[in-house]
Amino acid sequence: MTMRRILRRGHPALLAALLATSLTLPAMAETAAAKPAAQADAAKTLSPTEQAAEKKVEEKAGEIDNFTLANGLQVVVIPDHRAPIVTHMIWYKVGAADEKPGVSGIAHFLEHLMFKGTKKHPEGEFSRAVSDIGGQENAFTTQDYTAYFQQVAADHLEEMMRFEADRMENLILTDAQILPERQVIIEERRMRIDNNPQAQLSESVDATLFANSPYGIPVIGWRSEMEKLSRDDAIAFYDKYYTPNNATLIVAGDVTTDEVKRLAEETYGKVPRRADPGARVRPQEPEPLAARTVTLKDDQVTQPSLQRTYLVPSDTTAKGHESEALDILADILGGGTTSRFYRSLVVEQGIAAGAGAYYAGTALNDGQFMVYGMPRGSATIAEIEAAIDAEIAKVVNDGITPDELERAKNRVRKAVIFERDNQAAMARRYGAALSTGRSIEDVEKWPERIEAVTVDEVNAVARKYLEAKRSVTGYLEPTHPSSAPAAEGAMPPAPPPAVSQSQS
Incomplete structure (x- = not known):
């Protein structure tokens, strides 16, 4: 086969x-x-x-x-x-x-x-x-x-x-x-x-x-x-x-x-038991001191894009409800068509073909929080970045609302049904958790922790972790800028594919 x-x-x-x-x-x-x-x-x-x-x-x-x-x-x-x-x-x-x-x-x-x-x-x-x-x-x-x-x-x-x-x-x-x-x-x-x-x-x-x-x-x-x-x-x-x-x-x-x-x-x-591989001790990142940038120009690029990644705790390294709060924060900022990024950049300002955010928290060590955007029409990467920065500043300075928190939790509740309806997805959730330092109890109590997240906790992780010094911003640019606009509803360039497949 x-x-x-x-x-x-x-x-x-x-x-x-x-x-x-x-x-x-x-x-x-x-x-x-x-x-x-x-x-x-x-x-x-x-x-x-x-x-x-x-x-x-x-x-x-x-x-x-x-x-x-x-x-x-x-x-x-x-x-x-x-x-x-x-x-x-x-x-x-x-x-x-x-x-x-x-x-x-x-x-x-x-x-x-x-x-x-x-x-x-x-x-x-x-x-x-x-x-x-x-x-x-x-x-x-x-x-x-x-x-x-x-x-x-x-x-x-x-x-x-x-x-x-x-x-x-x-x-x-x-x-x-x-x-x-x-x-x-x-x-x-x-x-x-x-x-x-x-x-x-x-x-x-x-x-x-x-x-x-x-x-x-x-x-x-x-x-x-x-x-x-x-x-x-x-x-x-x-x-x-x-x-x-x-x-x-x-x-x-x-x-x-x-x-x-x-x-x-x-x-x-x-199958005989072999010697234990030993503790998974790895070098860790020190506390970041400055924002960093990476720019890549290539002839294959027809439309520019931006991706920014913040160093944040993972499900395993987070304290209290930090990981659940980061999950909810990602949903509120860029989790879909009702998110802040989409409403502001795509609908209201019309400058983005796509924009979003996600939290990559399933990891043994610290994870990532990513935001991304692709300009539309004559808009530039600089405009996209400024608009994303403005939305992040609003969350950091003014916080989220109780209604936003409830809507995010409701999207989680609905996602729960789809996962529980999929035996392979359930198997994957347990396997990933147990392979990254968590326990069966951690998985089983996840819904309780999500329900327990408060507005203050989401606001706290936004202020603590969405700092420029914790980030790396990547700019993807064409070698020779094109005047061709990005297609309406174009697929954003980031996040990168979580899974790549090849035939062999």
Whole structure:
């Protein structure tokens, strides 16, 4: 079958569809274990249709459960009995930010190599097995984790577990496999980064914002280092990190805990535990002292754009309700057609083809808050930047309103329904959280924390974190400015794609 490989650059706050619509994750979402009080509050502002949909999900969903095998593998079970389908995901707590200096890209490279076969199953057999039963598969690498999954009929869960457990232990790599696949990832970089001015700018902005942190190194790697990646590099990375005591198994769908536990013990339970990889200690960014800028001019650029990224706490490093408040702040500033940026820049002033904001908070270390805009017609980047600065100043100086807070929370409540209606999205939320230093309880109590956010807390994070000195602003400009206006409703150039896909 044709297998889609995924390279994620950046953090998982914005997620593209991974399996058509089967793995779409709203920017802010709730878990199936939401407390009744939070559900009652949500019902106050949901339409009858939305309430009916929520009730239908609840009727078919069971209690989320978890256990740990003797070899250290953590297992999470998310029952959903609406259809005889399961999503089977194995998450390794290792990503690009865990790479040693000089081997950037090895985490993503190993993701590719995991499809090269084992002692029991030659290259392609696993993928053919998934295809033959009408299933879907994928894999993705981020700064903080690497994950592999299949979505199949429930009666094929055991088969998927056996295949995945086998390659956790028995991967075979030869130079004959390594060298051609290395060229594949180098070509992937050429297509996705080197020939894409927007991606080049985003890469430069990240490297400037995270000058000390490994988050400043692209997931795909620097080309000069990718060209030297070897079989020894891949095997060392595999042996250190691809062990059950550094992994989480998520099974969502038409299953029971007893069934998953039996199958997990029969398959993954036989994989020996290796030495613990050790604490994930990484260099951190010092407190920023000055605003920074990056300008990229390229002949391929036909319309200028602006993206600005602020260094902010992540879900893991934030204190109190800071991360939830940043989520809500992003929604109020630039979360859609009712946001402040859109109303002001696109509708009222008519100077922007698109403008928005988002919070990338799913990370082990500090994350990012981004704002962006693309000028329309004769408007300039300078006008876009001035208008964005003006809206940020209004929030910092005057704060948000109670009505804005309630509308943002209501959008979250609605997003909750869509996520809970998607077993793969639920699996992804738990997997990402557990791979970035959070717990099942953290995920389950997320809706309560969102409901508890106050106007004062949103205003506080705006004042504290939307400071110029915490930011890097990137300008993308044509080498030879064109008079051609940006199309009405044009797709804004930022944020950069949260997920990049390639056929291989």
